[in-house]
Amino acid sequence: MNKNKLEALLSLLDDPDKIIHKSVEKELIELPVSTIPQLEDSWLESKSPLFQERVEIVINKIQFSTVKKEFIEWSTTKTPNLIDGAILVNKSYNPNLLIEPIRKSIQKIKEDVSLEINDDLSPLEKIKILNHFFFNIYNYQALSPNQPTNWDGDIGTVLSQKHGNSIIMAIIYAGIAQELNIPVYGINLPNSVLLCYKDEASKNSKKKNADSVLFYINPIDKGSVFNQKDLEQIIHSKNMENKLKFYKLASNTNMIKRLVQHEINVYQKLNLDSFIPNFKELFRSI
Structure with missing residues (x-):
C-alpha cells in the first residue's frame, strides 16, 4: 500500500461513524507486518486517545494474523x-518474543546430551542420559497445577526460569529428544502429559497399536520409565474406559493444541479474558 492511501485510511480510523471505522480497520489489518513501524509513527504523532486506541487494536490484529x-x-x-x-x-x-535466546537454550542442552549419546546405546540408556541433563544438570521442574500463572506455558520464560506447567515441560523434553533423533512423542491419553518411546524397528513391520511403543515416560517425574501394564493401571486409576487409542502416539500438533487449550483454561481462571479469543482462534486453526 502506498503512503498516500495509508494516510487516507488512517485519517478515517477515528471516524465517529462505526461503519466507516470498521471498514477502515478491516482494510488496515490486511496490511503486512512490515507496515507496523508506520502505524506506530502515526500513534506517536497523534494527540487523539481514540485514534491511538484504534491503532493499537490494528497493530495487535496484524501481529496476531501474521502469527496465525x-x-x-x-x-x-x-x-x-x-x-x-x-x-x-x-x-x-x-x-x-526474542527467539534467539530460546534456540540457544535448546541448543546447549542438545549439545551436552549429544556428547554422551551414540548409536550403540539402548533406548533406555539414551533416556537415562537425557533425564540426567534435563532434570539433574539443568534442573527443569514442573509447577504445581494448583498454582496457575500467566507465564507457565511461555517457552521463553520457562527456559529461563527452568519451571513451567507440565504440558510445556513435556513439549520441551520431547522436542529436544526429537531434535536429537530420539523418537519420543506424546500419547493420546486425554488430559495427560505422558510420553512414549517409539519403536523405530516396527515402522516397516506388521506391528500395530501399542506394539509400536517400547516404553512410556513420565516427564514430570524426572523422566521415569514404565511399561504398558503400568499405563493400564494409570488409566484404571482415572476411572476411564480402557481404549486402545490411549496407548498410541499423539502427533506434535496434538501436543501443541493441548498447550493452547491449557492457556485458554489458565487465562479463564485468571480472568485475563482479552487474550482468550486469540487462543481459541489459534486452537481452531489446526
Missing part, C-alpha cells in the same frame, strides 16, 4: 517441530 498464518503453515508441514510450535504459541500473545 505461521502457525497454520507449521501445522501443515510433514514433521512439525515441537519447539517451533511452542514458540508460535508464545508469539501469539507476545509478538516481540
